[in-house]
Amino acid sequence: MPKTLFDLSDELIQRIAFFVHDDHEVPLPSFNPHWANFASEIDPSVQQDYLNLRLVSRRLRSICPLQNLHVKMITWQRFMQWSLHCPRNVRSAVTRLVFNLPYESMRIYQRYSSPQPYHAWTTIANFLHSLRNLRELEIIDSPLCTHYHRLTPDWDEISRSIHPVQSLSLTSLSCEMACKRCAKNLPLLFLQLPPLSNT
Ligand SMILES: [Zn+2]
Numbered sequence: 001m002p003k004t005l006f007d008l009s010d011e012l013i014q015r016i017a018f019f020v021h022d023d024h025e026v027p028l029p030s031f032n033p034h035w036a037n038f039a040s041e042i043d044p045s046v047q048q049d050y051l052n053l054r055l056v057s058r059r060l061r062s063i064c065p066l067q068n069l070h071v072k073m074i075t076w077q078r079f080m081q082w083s084l085h086c087p088r089n090v091r092s093a094v095t096r097l098v099f100n101l102p103y104e105s106m107r108i109y110q111r112y113s114s115p116q117p118y119h120a121w122t123t124i125a126n127f128l129h130s131l132r133n134l135r136e137l138e139i140i141d142s143p144l145c146t147h148y149h150r151l152t153p154d155w156d157e158i159s160r161s162i163h164p165v166q167s168l169s170l171t172s173l174s175c176e177m178a179c180k181r182c183a184k185n186l187p188l189l190f191l192q193l194p195p196l197s198n199t
Pocket of ligand 1: 144145146147179180181182183
């Protein structure tokens with residue numbers, strides 16, 4: 001009879017690890033209709049116990065790969081750190097992402113230059129493209145929305161000027177911004193994807 005966790009087979013440890021990672025309890029899509037519930041179920045704390053388990057030993061790290069990560073981008077500084085320095089294996093492990101990067105966040109980060117929403121979107125589109133296993137994306141705000149600052153001409157010009165988003169594994173997209181113009185038009189930037197199951 002096994003005496004410790006390390007006496008178990010790899011298959012049994014992986015089975016235990018599956019239940020340690022709470023992502024298995026989060027439905028896809030995790031978002032609800034706005035009239036029902038605004039709360040997001042994308043929550044980085046769901047993976048904390050799994051990450052702690054991986055820290056126990058080299059063997060556990062090898063048989064329990066980094067996977068099903070929930071990530072929230074809520075400052076431009078954090079986004080740029082991920083965009084510039086995040087290793088490929090971590091990017092590949094991200095399956096659910098919340099994006100809440102208003103234009104103001106970018107303006108604060110780039111305080112000594114004139115931030116360009118179009119360039120920012122190109123960086124975001126490239127980053128999303130690098131998340132090969134991203135399944136669910138919730139956009140709460142984006143730097144493309146400068147309508148309150150009266151800096152952006154209109155969405156027709158945006159759609160002609162900027163990068164569409166290509167993220168082949170994405171199946172669920174939620175755009176929750178308060179700006180009506182962006183809420184209506186931002187999803188159009190994802191139209192080159194294979195058909196989404198949930199929007
Ligand atoms: Zn807007």
